[in-house]
Amino acid sequence: MELETSIKVEDKKTFINWFLGNYQLKKRESVWILNYLMNHDEVLAHVHFVLEARFCPRAMIISTHCSKDIAFRFYKKHIVTTDADKSFHDLRLHNNEPIYIQLNFKNAKRSLEYMKVLEDNPFIPDDYFLSSKDKEHVDEWLNYSIYHFKKQEILNQINNALDNRDEVLFKKYTEKLSKLEKTYKNKYNK
Incomplete structure (x- = not known):
């Protein structure tokens, strides 16, 4: 699954040139890799700048x-290395791979x-940017929505029972509503 990109090779070259001119890299081999990319359009065409590259099947973090x-x-599939030389060789040998x-x-x-030049990373899990607090809020909202839907459904049934003057159904649905509200209040302290 290669990312479709609208980023032009020329724009990537301009960025890499700017980046190398403004920042000092921790590994000198990283400079070599970026210079190699800048000078090989056919390889640079398959380069995608992303956030959280560790999720990608073939990635570099510099x-x-x-x-x-x-x-x-x-990163290459399930192999991780800090050896920039091996990475450079992989880049040269598999220059048509993203x-x-x-x-x-x-x-x-x-x-x-x-x-x-930054592109969306298609390999980031859907819930990656959700914190545990966010997930908790989503669960609360979902539970409330279900409760509210069920309550509305029962209220409609109570109204129908009243319209039809059906005392048996009225009692049945008011008891059901009472149980639903008690369950929700006990479970969610609302």
Whole structure:
């Protein structure tokens, strides 16, 4: 699954040139890799700059001195290495395969230059950016929505029983409503 991209090779070259001119990388091999990419359009066409590259099947994470992140990491399927030389050889040998690159540098998420070449990462799990508090709120909302739907359904049945002057159904549904409300209040302290 290669990411379709609207980022032009020329724009990627411009970005890499800007990046190398403004940041010092923790590993000198990272400079070689980026220079190689800048000088090989056919390889650069398969490069995708993304966030959270570790989720990608073939990825590189490159960090600058101003970043607290690891200097270099290469992912290929389930293999992870910090050996930039092996990564460079893989890049050259498999130059038609997509490669996803994450760059760690100070204020990266505020860099207009980086944002211009940054693409969505199709391999990030759907719930990756949800915190446990977010998940808790979603669960609460979902439970309330279900409770509210069931309550509305029972109220409609009570109204129908009243309209039809059916005392038996009226009692049945009011008891059902009472149980539903008690269950919800006990379970969610509402």
